[in-house]
Amino acid sequence: MAKPRSLFVCNQCAYETPKWMGRCPECGNWNSFEEQIKAVSTPPAAHKAQIGHNYSNVAELIRIGEIDTENEVRFHTGVSELDRVLGGGIVKGSLVLLGGDPGIGKSTLLLQICEYLGKNLSILYVSGEESVRQLKLRANRLHVNSDNLSILASTDVEVIGNTILQHKPNIVMIDSIQTMCISSVTSSPGSITQVRESTNAFMRIAKSEDIPIFIVGHVNKDGAIAGPKVLEHIVDAVLYFEGERNLTYRILRAVKNRYGSTNEIGVFEMTQTGLNEVVNPSLMLLSGRSINVSGTCVACVMEGSRPILAEVQALVTKTGFGTPRRTATGFDYNRMNLFLAVLEKRAGYFFGNLDVYINVVGGLRLDEPGADLSVAMSLVSSLRDKPIDDDIIAFGEIGLGGEVRNVGNISDRVKEAERLGFTRAIIPKHAVAQINLNKNSNIEILPVSNIKEAFQIIL
Known part of the structure; x- marks a missing residue:
């Protein structure tokens, strides 16, 4: 017993x-x-596992060449930014975890795509946090009124599982996994055991019935998805919503995807009628850019296969305290201090008694080394109070010796810069051979081998 x-x-x-x-x-x-x-x-x-004694419990093997995938299709969500992050659409039988801060737009995005998916597919939206009336009010605000959308307000995993098996919807959405519970598990909803067992139950349904399931997951105070780390190992894809609540722009990023790349991002704008996709993030990030102001330079980073242009701002002022203050928003703080040391040692620009502030406009975070040269140029521009021409763009990695190193996808970066009106591009000297431009291209390539040569162009 x-x-x-x-x-x-x-x-x-x-x-x-x-x-x-x-x-x-x-x-x-x-x-x-x-x-x-x-x-x-x-x-x-008598109930212990018997291995090697009963050969009647042997599974049938299937050769990989006998598996047919020619008729495999992906469900398009009607939102190209979400399809890009998913790797081309929703895969049948996949289990997708969508996480993010409270109020950032997780439930809004899932309910919005129901309008497009409901044209040809049956959808079951399971809510453990809202009543059916509350969901109806939110659907009216988002203009979602599909006849193929069914609502279920329940937190019992067994009831939800039996409902899915009986009605066989094409797509299921669970909002959220922290509210789900299994009656046979004694712990409270949201605990590690409940979250793990509930996710396992939905995973078995998704794989056995070939039904894609979206799961909304809450995050803790550190920004990680609440619950055990094994939760992210169970699912097929983990998507994170990033962005500040006081900003209108949201970034959807995949940190795990078994059916696509994890480098792609989707950009959205939060409005009164829901999330609107931003097809051209570079144009959005450069809108309202200051003209003839020192300390600004445009960088180009690669997010998957998409080049994105962002404005880097730097402010260098005399400190009013004994210890200078250093702040970086949208850029790594330690890497900023590294650049300051390189500029002092290799280029002769001293920041020892100066406050330094760096900001990336639009809430984008620049983690790629290709933004190094733009950050360094904006720092020197602010220090010398010398504006950088508006038609100049720069990208390249900076080494500790002050050299400007090569970065990938040079041609894509240059073409994106030219499309947005830039006429001069400062790039690493070793990357010139990789550029493949059209004969009618009007952008001028300015190769540099170290930071001193780059500063001579702007000063």
């Missing part, structure tokens, strides 16, 4: 211990243990 026993489980990594501990020895988090009651039973000897 099962005997209940008390265990303390870490809500971050699912580490179990018989007594409470202040700090988890597995993941290092403090005050993360929660008490749970588990029933432990010892199975009879």
Whole structure:
């Protein structure tokens, strides 16, 4: 007979211990243990797994060449930015986890695509946080009124699973996984055990019935998806919504995708009627750009196969304190300090008693090395109070020796810059041979081998 026993489980990594501990020895988090009651039973000897004695339980093998994928199709969502991040559309039988901060637009995006998907497919939207009336009010605001969209307000995984198996919808959306619960599990909804077991149940349904399922996941205070890390290993794709709540623009990024690239991003704008996709992010990020102002330079970074132009702003002023202040928004703080050291050692520009501020306009974060040269040029421009011409764009990686190193996709970056009206491009000298431009191209290529040559062009 099962005997209940008390265990303390870490809500971050699912580490179990018989007594409470202040700090988890597995993941290092403090005050993360929660008490749970588990029933432990010892199975009879007759029910133990018998391997090597009963060959009637042998599975049939299928050669990989015999599997037919010619008729495999992806469901298009009607939102090209979402299709780009998913790798071309929704794959049958896939389990997709959508995470992000509260109010950033996760539920809005899923409900919006129901209008387009509902033209040819049947959709089941399961909500554990809102009533059917609340969902109807939100659907009216988003102009979603598809006849193939069915609503279910429930948190019982067994009821939801049986409903899916009975009605066989083409697509299922679960909002959110932290509200789902299984009655046979004694822990409360949102706990590690409930989240893990509920996700496993939906995963089995998705794979066995070939039904794609979207799952909305909450995030904790650190920005990671709440629940065990194994949750991200179970699903086929993990999508993150990024952006500040006080800004209208949102970035959808894939951190895991078994059916596509994880380098693609989707850009959206939050409006009163929902999320609108931004087809040309570069034009959006450069709108309202200051003219004839020192400390600004345009960078070009690659997000997957898409080149994106963003404005980098730098402000260098005399400090009013004993220790200068350094701040970076949208750029790595430690890398900014590295550039300041390189500029002082290799180029002779001293920032020791100056406050330095860096900002990337539009809420975009520049993590690619191709933005190094633009950041360095904006710093020197602000220091010398010398504006950079509006038709100049720069990209390249900066080494500790002050050299400008090559970056990938040079031709794509130059073509995107020319399309948006730039006439001069400062690029690494070693990348000139990789450029393949049309004969009618009007952009001038300015190759440089180190930061001193780059500064001579703008000063």
